[in-house]
Amino acid sequence: MRLVVVGGSDAGISAALRARELDPAVDVTVVVADAFPNYSICGIPYYVSGDVAHASRLAHRTHDELVATGMRLRLDTTATRIDVPGHRLHVREAGGAQEALDYDALVVGTGAVPVRPPIAGLERLGPEDGVHVLHTMADTFALDRSLERLAPRTALVVGAGYVGLEMAEALTARGIDVTQVEMLPEVLPTVDPELGTLVHAELDRRGVHVLTGTTVTAVAPTPDGPARLRVEGNAGGEPTAWDVDIVLVVVGVRPDTDLLVAAGAATGPRGAVAVERDMSTGLDSVWAAGDCATTLHRQLGVTYLPLGTTAHKQGRVAGENAIGGSARFAGSLGTQVVKVFGLVAARTGLRDHEAAGAGFDPLTSQSSPDDHKAYYPGASPIAIRVTGDRGSGRLLGAQLVGALGTETAKRVDIVATALFHEMSVTGISELDLSYTPPLGSPWDAVQRAAQDWERTVAS
Amino acid sequence: MRLVVVGGSDAGISAALRARELDPAVDVTVVVADAFPNYSICGIPYYVSGDVAHASRLAHRTHDELVATGMRLRLDTTATRIDVPGHRLHVREAGGAQEALDYDALVVGTGAVPVRPPIAGLERLGPEDGVHVLHTMADTFALDRSLERLAPRTALVVGAGYVGLEMAEALTARGIDVTQVEMLPEVLPTVDPELGTLVHAELDRRGVHVLTGTTVTAVAPTPDGPARLRVEGNAGGEPTAWDVDIVLVVVGVRPDTDLLVAAGAATGPRGAVAVERDMSTGLDSVWAAGDCATTLHRQLGVTYLPLGTTAHKQGRVAGENAIGGSARFAGSLGTQVVKVFGLVAARTGLRDHEAAGAGFDPLTSQSSPDDHKAYYPGASPIAIRVTGDRGSGRLLGAQLVGALGTETAKRVDIVATALFHEMSVTGISELDLSYTPPLGSPWDAVQRAAQDWERTVAS
Numbered sequence: 001m002r003l004v005v006v007g008g009s010d011a012g013i014s015a016a017l018r019a020r021e022l023d024p025a026v027d028v029t030v031v032v033a034d035a036f037p038n039y040s041i042c043g044i045p046y047y048v049s050g051d052v053a054h055a056s057r058l059a060h061r062t063h064d065e066l067v068a069t070g071m072r073l074r075l076d077t078t079a080t081r082i083d084v085p086g087h088r089l090h091v092r093e094a095g096g097a098q099e100a101l102d103y104d105a106l107v108v109g110t111g112a113v114p115v116r117p118p119i120a121g122l123e124r125l126g127p128e129d130g131v132h133v134l135h136t137m138a139d140t141f142a143l144d145r146s147l148e149r150l151a152p153r154t155a156l157v158v159g160a161g162y163v164g165l166e167m168a169e170a171l172t173a174r175g176i177d178v179t180q181v182e183m184l185p186e187v188l189p190t191v192d193p194e195l196g197t198l199v200h201a202e203l204d205r206r207g208v209h210v211l212t213g214t215t216v217t218a219v220a221p222t223p224d225g226p227a228r229l230r231v232e233g234n235a236g237g238e239p240t241a242w243d244v245d246i247v248l249v250v251v252g253v254r255p256d257t258d259l260l261v262a263a264g265a266a267t268g269p270r271g272a273v274a275v276e277r278d279m280s281t282g283l284d285s286v287w288a289a290g291d292c293a294t295t296l297h298r299q300l301g302v303t304y305l306p307l308g309t310t311a312h313k314q315g316r317v318a319g320e321n322a323i324g325g326s327a328r329f330a331g332s333l334g335t336q337v338v339k340v341f342g343l344v345a346a347r348t349g350l351r352d353h354e355a356a357g358a359g360f361d362p363l364t365s366q367s368s369p370d371d372h373k374a375y376y377p378g379a380s381p382i383a384i385r386v387t388g389d390r391g392s393g394r395l396l397g398a399q400l401v402g403a404l405g406t407e408t409a410k411r412v413d414i415v416a417t418a419l420f421h422e423m424s425v426t427g428i429s430e431l432d433l434s435y436t437p438p439l440g441s442p443w444d445a446v447q448r449a450a451q452d453w454e455r456t457v458a459s
Numbered sequence: 460m461r462l463v464v465v466g467g468s469d470a471g472i473s474a475a476l477r478a479r480e481l482d483p484a485v486d487v488t489v490v491v492a493d494a495f496p497n498y499s500i501c502g503i504p505y506y507v508s509g510d511v512a513h514a515s516r517l518a519h520r521t522h523d524e525l526v527a528t529g530m531r532l533r534l535d536t537t538a539t540r541i542d543v544p545g546h547r548l549h550v551r552e553a554g555g556a557q558e559a560l561d562y563d564a565l566v567v568g569t570g571a572v573p574v575r576p577p578i579a580g581l582e583r584l585g586p587e588d589g590v591h592v593l594h595t596m597a598d599t600f601a602l603d604r605s606l607e608r609l610a611p612r613t614a615l616v617v618g619a620g621y622v623g624l625e626m627a628e629a630l631t632a633r634g635i636d637v638t639q640v641e642m643l644p645e646v647l648p649t650v651d652p653e654l655g656t657l658v659h660a661e662l663d664r665r666g667v668h669v670l671t672g673t674t675v676t677a678v679a680p681t682p683d684g685p686a687r688l689r690v691e692g693n694a695g696g697e698p699t700a701w702d703v704d705i706v707l708v709v710v711g712v713r714p715d716t717d718l719l720v721a722a723g724a725a726t727g728p729r730g731a732v733a734v735e736r737d738m739s740t741g742l743d744s745v746w747a748a749g750d751c752a753t754t755l756h757r758q759l760g761v762t763y764l765p766l767g768t769t770a771h772k773q774g775r776v777a778g779e780n781a782i783g784g785s786a787r788f789a790g791s792l793g794t795q796v797v798k799v800f801g802l803v804a805a806r807t808g809l810r811d812h813e814a815a816g817a818g819f820d821p822l823t824s825q826s827s828p829d830d831h832k833a834y835y836p837g838a839s840p841i842a843i844r845v846t847g848d849r850g851s852g853r854l855l856g857a858q859l860v861g862a863l864g865t866e867t868a869k870r871v872d873i874v875a876t877a878l879f880h881e882m883s884v885t886g887i888s889e890l891d892l893s894y895t896p897p898l899g900s901p902w903d904a905v906q907r908a909a910q911d912w913e914r915t916v917a918s
């Protein structure tokens with residue numbers, strides 16, 4: 001049994017590990033486009049910030065640890081074509097040498113590529129000009145070199161989603177004065193603006209210049225200007241401009257599907273490769289997983305929602321099935337969390353408009369219960385928005401913003417676990433959750449938020 | 460509709476609040492034995508330690524807040540007899556005046572009383588001698604007075620359960636040299652000794668002198684001794700003794716059932732008042748809730764397991780049903796957490812021997828996944844023991860010990876929520892939990908622990 005895996009990130013390595021774990025007789029080869037297998041791309045901002053001293057620390061597992069599991073790694077090797085009927089993967093090494101790898105099963109985890117928004121000049125500029133995107137380790141090293149070489153005093157970050165916020169914090173930690181531009185009316189648009197505004201205020205407190213409802217329209221080098229780059233934009237119809245030393249564009253990703261689409265794979269939402277719950281692609285003996293593939297959302301059905309946690313799960317399912325198993329991806333709830341300076345923002349399930357779009361009759365309530373008993377020092381409110389269906393009382397989702405140290409990340413996971421089981425909002429109060437005054441309340445914050453939803457819907 | 464509630468602690472006040480919330484026309488009177496309604500007895504150690512500046516801060520709600528909900532409070536009033544056929548509660552005020560309160564429904568939440576172990580001399584000694592138990596606010600003030608009056612340099616704490624450990628920390632925080640004596644082989648006997656030993660080591664690090672496998676046999680004043688009290692004990696068959704300034708006995712509680720038993724109520728495990736899932740007692744129009752009553756454990760059936768969280772839930776159910784509702788207590792999983800200096804220890808569900816006693820074929824595995832990605836500063840292992848049924852793969856319980864700041868308390872709640880839904884151990888890995896490198900891993904620590912259990916059972 002020869003399993004070939006394309007992609008050395010979360011999905012690919014998870015598939016390879018699972019196959020080796022279940023059947024040590026399987027011959028596993030992982031084709032990795034760069035020299036950084038199993039690197040945690042979610043950790044890149046913490047390398048840029050200086051929290052992670054050396055990039056090699058970002059590896060979930062070292063090269064040696066991966067090889068010790070019995071998998072073979074083909075680094076700096078690009079998969080160029082899948083010969084589906086022939087069960088062969090064509091690859092090209094960095095030096096140009098080409099080869100075809102026979103397989104019995106193929107798992108493709110090519111991931112995603114950064115979206116490049118329509119900014120005039122962006123297509124001509126790159127790291128040497130101080131203009132960066134950030135997705136791969138190569139992008140990371142290029143940014144690192146710019147930070148060394150240019151010693152920028154100022155930076156402009158385009159986008160205020162998860163990575164944009166983490167990078168604003170990272171660059172601030174490096175002593176750089178950061179301007180952050182977001183097209184939408186509030187930062188962190190994956191949560192409701194009522195909570196995004198709390199994150200916005202934290203950015204303000206930490207000295208990040210946040211501009212929402214603002215687009216970037218052009219970027220150009222300014223050899224004689226006050227800074228290396230002039231960035232032009234539009235704020236509510238008014239033209240505006242910024243002079244900065246570097247620009248970082250982090251406005252999301254799109255699935256990297258070229259290899260699979262060329263092989264005849266069908267696509268789904270956002271152009272991602274359509275996969276079944278067993279991660280099969282419809283192509284004979286070809287599975288796909290992670291950011292290149294569609295995701296089954298437990299509440300929305302098939303969607304595109306690239307997340308590292310999902311890539312790990314899908315990869316594990318694909319690896320099991322590629323060697324003859326019958327695993328099924330249980331589905332995502334879009335559970336996410338981000339640390340922004342001293343705040344933690346998290347969500348799981350659906351927001352109001354998403355729930356309405358899925359046919360529910362949603363109501364969202366907001367409350368701010370303390371993380372622990374007020375009498376014990378350090379109690380801090382967690383802003384919690386609970387979304388439920390008015391008619392059935394079914395829990396649909398929750399969003400939380402709390403200070404670091406309030407266990408906000410694992411509190412969203414309590415809700416995620418409840419959502420997994422399709423609980424009612426009322427049911428949350430029946431959960432037997434832990435309590436000690438320094439860390440909680442007799443009714444946990446998520447239960448108090450659920451009770452607030454019940455009162456809101458009754459009023 | 461006249462609702463009378465006996466007991467001003469968690470269960471009683473929860474019942475009164477719920478009744479008032481559901482029907483503002485209900486006349487609610489709460490009979491409170493002391494002057495401290497709705498005080499958080501779980502907070503007492505933090506008052507003793509000095510973390511809580513004034514005892515009044517321990518109130519979940521102030522007297523005024525309670526009255527504002529429309530309930531009537533009868534403080535310093537003892538319920539002496541229930542006239543079940545006459546629907547009357549006889550009470551006695553502190554001054555001796557007696558009265559009978561007519562009711563349509565009665566909820567009894569008399570709580571528990573501290574167990575007094577068979578220690579020679581204990582029956583003759585009290586606060587004036589520096590010998591204390593700790594359960595009520597009166598006990599707390601008595602201890603407080605002893606700490607002021609005696610300025611003890613040394614203390615002996617009998618018992619190393621939740622409250623014993625919290626009090627060892629509290630007295631240490633007050634600058635007192637603490638010796639802690641536990642009869643069983645390891646501290647915190649509600650978790651497996653493999654985790655208790657971690658708590659033991661933390662106590663050692665913080666200067667508490669911990670003696671396990673040791674019983675206290677006698678206590679006596681020593682007016683001419685090196686300290687105020689001489690305590691005698693037995694360590695593995697060898698007599699031993701300690702000279703200390705104060706003694707604190709915290710070895711658990713037993714249900715306070717005199718009122719209900721005298722009225723004819725049946726009792727169950729540990730002598731607690733037997734209640735149905737609707738908290739009815741079998742006596743006409745009489746409900747009971749909290750530490751005086753039995754608890755439905757979702758895995759063990761009817762048991763006795765006094766916990767503040769359960770008292771709140773049972774009280775809420777009793778309050779709803781007393782005024783005509785049809786609520787059912789969903790059951791406990793014995794979820795508990797305690798902070799011991801810089802550690803957090805938590806459990807939910809069953810341990811090996813408990814599961815075996817309940818007819819399962821349990822296996823427990825132990826692993827120590829980091830709380831978050833190792834490359835982000837401050838990562839710290841959480842010792843996690845997962846118990847599951849070998850045959851069915853069903854999740855049965857988990858125990859966790861981690862450092863403060865590792866979100867250990869809310870991680871046990873993820874498991875508690877999974878247990879509530881009778882998940883398999885394998886199912887834990889399907890949960891869509893949140894991830895960001897500073898706060899988690901792509902597979903959360905509880906998922907990695909579950910995967911470790913799967914490997915253990917397969918090996």
